[in-house]
Amino acid sequence: MLASQYRPQEIEKQAHLEWEASGAHRAMEVPGKPKYYCLSMFPYPSGKLHMGHVRNYTIGDVLTRYHRMRGYNVLQPMGWDAFGLPAENAAMANGVPPAKWTYDNIAYMKKQLKSLGFAIDWERELATCKPSYYRWNQWLFLRMLEKGIVYKKTGVVNWDPVDQTVLANEQVIDGRGWRTGVMVEKREIPMYYMRITDYSEELLAALDTLPGWPDRVKTMQANWIGKSHGVNIGFPYTLDGKRQVLRVFTTRVDTLMGVTFCAVAAEHPLASAAAKDNSKLAAFVDECKRGSVMEADLAQMEKKGMATGLFVAHPLTGKQIEVWVGNYVLMSYGEGAVMGVPGHDERDFAFAKKYGLAIEQVIEVAGKPYCMAAWQEWYADYGVCVNSGKYDGMDFDRSVDAIATDLKAVGLGEKQTTWRLRDWGISRQRYWGTPIPLIHCAGCGDVPVPDDQLPVVLPEDCVPDGSGNPLNKRAEFVNCACPKCGKPARRETDTMDTFVDSSWYYSRYACADNNQSMVDDRVKYWLPVDQYIGGIEHAILHLLYSRFWTRVMRNLGLLQFDEPFTNLLTQGMVLNEIFFRKTGEGRSTYFNPADVDVRVDEKGARTAATLKSDGLPVESAGIGTMSKSKNNGVDPQALIERCGADTARFFMMFAAPPEQTLEWSDSGVEGAYRFLRRLWRFGADRHDAISKGIKGTAHCSKLSENQAAARREVHLVLKQANYDFSKFQFNTVASAGMKILNALERLPESETTVNTEGFSILLRLLCPLTPHVCFHLWSALGYGKNVFSAAWPEPEARALEQDEMELVLQISGKTRGSIRVPSQATREQIEVLAHRSPLAMKYIVGQNVKKVVVVPGRLVNIVI
């Protein structure tokens, strides 16, 4: 018997018990059975789940359950990206060690994930902050060190001079330290790097082997790697009596004859040399070195520069060219120096205009006038060389070849391929991360920790206070013996970038219990990941580092594949409304949408919003991602407790397609809940009839016209829904479920045959989305024991057949109505029927028919 009322809490709890008892979500290696590894990006244990998690893991769970029903052996694991800055911030705020805070959060969030009914194999759970995981970070780091993939060099960091600490970019606000408020400085410190640039070519080329990745992600990665072809040019000069060469890289050597200055980065050796006895320049160079290291900030800074007083010679004409220091020149790209061609480059133009430097046209584009006199014209288009001596009249390709040849002849340049991608600096001057397994010895230098001393265990009871890395204050951690000479030595206290942790965790899930090796043979069975799901914000860094790391492991013989993620789904963000009031000092107070009343007019359009507590108006700042700072988050817990996990899941899937942003809506949730109540009631009302009814296919021949029409509709919607499933369009799958229920509800209750079949289709179609209610109804109505072992529903061709079909009738491209024609009608017959239809007559009598377009199954267009 079925209770008349839908009580999600009860049936969900019961379902969880049954699934747990039967081990329904365990994934075991079954040789020969097709496997499907479905992975969602693991969460950072920030405290409690947010809606972005719920969305991400619901998408993953829908795919997991769908593929199980399709006969795959599916693995869906879960773990914790447990190292990172927020734990240290929480420690500073509450005095709790990051470890305790992290483990408490994991326990709570795990409970929440379980309450959502995800088909996760919890036996494979991992947390990156556990020595059993990060020891393999350390182990692989040492292998990379041996192979020369890891190396040491200096890198630039944000330095807070008051707290005497390195700041993350996130901790720099408007160029100042977040806690001290003082201007941040750039500081160079020694760091360890991974040679991801050794893999530039492969990482770029292999994007073509990833048809299952969204094009936008592949484009972003390709642009990030940034392969460009150009020429490396030398501008000779003499300094301290020695002949030297200033090297620049350009992709536009065709504009070489238009160079009117050169500009170098503040960190460039030439800038330092010139600043030595020029205090004004030294001050300017210092100024450039202050402020944030973020590229976005640098690129938006006002272009500033100062002449060095040094001159270099044009490599082909010998003309003297002044060298400037420019804050828009990045030391990290190319040679840290550029040739200035203000006539044909936007940034050079802005710079030249500001400092009154010469602008010369050396490229002409047909049909595009160049108005030098106005001093506001430049263009970067490709064209033909002019004012360029022997190169005049040459197009881009020819001039590049000619100029490169001439440069080579004088030993001042050759063609070069340059990459935008930089090596990956992994050192972090922070506590809550994987210790870098090195020991610094006065006599032996940097000594790797021997494998048998791994893992280097991070003490779990430190409490950071914002002034540097607490590991430095731990004598028992820092002081150690040199593994080579045995003398007292100093342990490295830098930890690894947390992107290291997330670069290979997907492999570890296959063998999380192995404490003898990083990976084992089970990886061969499960990997690569068939479907990876996560936020679009990870499109570049995390995914690129993972692709790199996979190749490193492959080259060490640990993995047998090139690409870790065969298919990628990038999910959109979850947004909510933002309400605020301005307070005195121009600051804003934000109010949670749950505390705001919104009034509407008789058409449903919004008229006003007021705060519930005081009834006074609040302002709307539109919609934005759910965040603490905008106070617009919705706690999934309250929702689950009130409406159940199925409602939360169904709303998430219905409100928007997975890749798009999703806007939160309380009434939308209410609608989802209403639908599930209707679904339940349909089953409860027809319980007796359906449980006694004949299961299986309803036979067309025995059906009335009414029944056949309803059945046709169900199968038609199913056909579309199956297509949508294959495209991961879960929002239209959800709406297909609603359409099927609408169709079945329109049928009289006595139509048991069609109802029984239709409802079984509906339950199977929806069970990946709302597993609990479908699981319960399926067995309660006697369809079988377990809906997840049932066959996936397929539309029946015979159910879709019909004698007549409707075609749209257009007159000269304007839709005027529709006509009915026999399904088998030929193009000619359709044309005749269309002409004879009263609707067409009305428009074509007395007109000259120029042309008739017939699109089979769609429309007829009579052009007059």
Added chain:
RNA sequence: GCCGGGAUGGCGGAAUUGGUAGACGCACGGGACUCAAAAUCCCGCGCCCUUAAAAGCGUGAGGGUUCGAGUCCCUCUCCCGGCACCA
């Protein structure tokens, strides 16, 4: 600034390849049931003119290709994601 993406009723969204724009849901309006409320059910719902029908307009803005454009091309505006130490 650079790279990537987006824009469709009051709202979320739908519309396989160019072929009836607005499926499905929310909100809103009207009605039924009820002592009443909640729940539930029925009807309506892009804009404009209108008693109604018909016509006209309509997918961010402007232009183009086509018998036909939300969908393809060009130009522009606004919004969102990333920019290497947030994860």
